[in-house]
Amino acid sequence: IEKQDVRVPKQRLLVVANRLPVSAIRKDDDSWGLEISVGGLVSALLGINEFEARWIGWAGVNVPDEVGQRSLTKALAEKRCIPVFLDEEIVHQYYNGYCNNILWPLFHYLGLPQEDRLATTRSFQSQFAAYKEANQMFADVVNAHYREGDVVWCHDYHLMFLPKCLKDYNRKMKVGWFLHTPFPSSEIHRTLPSRSELLRSVLAADLVGFHTYDYARHFVSACTRILGLEGTPDGVEDQGKLTRVAAFPIGIDSERFIRALELDVVKAHMKQLKERFAGRKVMLGVDRLDMIKGIPQKILAFEKFLEENPVWRDKVVLVQIAVPTRTDVPEYQKLSSQVHEIVGRINGRFGSLTAVPIHHLVRTYALKVLGYDRSLEFHELCALYAVTDVALVTSLRDGMNLVSYEFVACQASKKGVLILSEFAGAAQSLGAGAILVNPWNITEVASSIGYALTMPADEREKRHRHNFTHVSTHTSQEWAETFVSELNDTVVEAQLRIRQ
């Protein structure tokens, strides 16, 4: 007798993010090369078995022709990805412009662009129009694939207008929105010309999530102060309709890092690195080449440390991996030359014929490691994390910063020290184990470097244990499952409230 299949179909989860978890490359014969990413959000969602997830987003390439669009859609379907096609002009205005030149710096407390106020105002308006247009394009694709009962999870500052567009299509759609950056103080948010419209669109979601309680609190304050709405312990209320607001700190797939350290290939990389840096302590920074990461400040602090501690000059090396990002935005181009200049000066000052103090590696491939990795680079990165004595994560602001988590996951045997910015979301979870610093205070960072390099083993052990426990228990998978089940519950509770 054949057993009857009594499995209940899984709930479908539509994950909508600006970038798809695969990057597409068009080959000479017009076929598509796809590289799956396994970092951050992707590994969080790959790990959840409760839902049947599909991704909707931009594939990062311009595909002007219909034939190309059709063939890419087909190729992506095999990876459960659905593309949103954005033309070059929209990418310029929406992605480079409104997202990366306006919202990104503002949310990280770097303010609005100021060089030429009039020009900024004019371009600001057209960029905001493009932002809304792009969000509507995402909404059209979601709506075309939506089936009753699906959960729609929108991600990040690129898609703040999306919850409203989706609810305009269908009030019954379950919509969650999660911000991966900080949400700044309401005093910062209120400088944004489109402040109210953006807040109202986000509030159309059923559940709004942030990495930390502080970001959630800032969002609620912005809604009360700017929109005059009522903030409650559960969220924001507007004429009897509650938008639930809460903190959901993201984590990493720590097991993946821990397992990798057992692989022969990783052990071989570690051996090579140890030989290469024999007799020197290794300090490590891994950052996207972004203003918010505080790379120049970090390197200047290292310079100050070498200046004040001549005995360390040939006993320590800083490996700084910088990952080029958003290279079409002028601010990012300026930063890149600035970092090269400072590194060159310091290596000229303190280097010798046989050793340089800073290994500054600009690695596009590391982008693959951080967000879109291929296994070889992932293995190299794990080895680097494992041989490091002191990691420097000194972002000026950072939503969470998972490099700090990855470092901790790879330090089970070395028990190295983490120097961590108090302005990274991770400071709230790893603060007790790390040395917390104000990245703007170069003197403080320099003296923390000295402290970290000489920290006694029992203190390192204690600090590491605290952080490792956190990183290995608060995983990305748990983060994703908590958010989605909370979203389901929120919708059920709202329905009950209406019936009462």
Ligand code: G6P
């Ligand atoms: C941050 C954002 C992500 C973004 C990533 C890479 O982590 O929160 O949404 O995908 O940076 O930036 P990019 O502009 O290359 O997508």
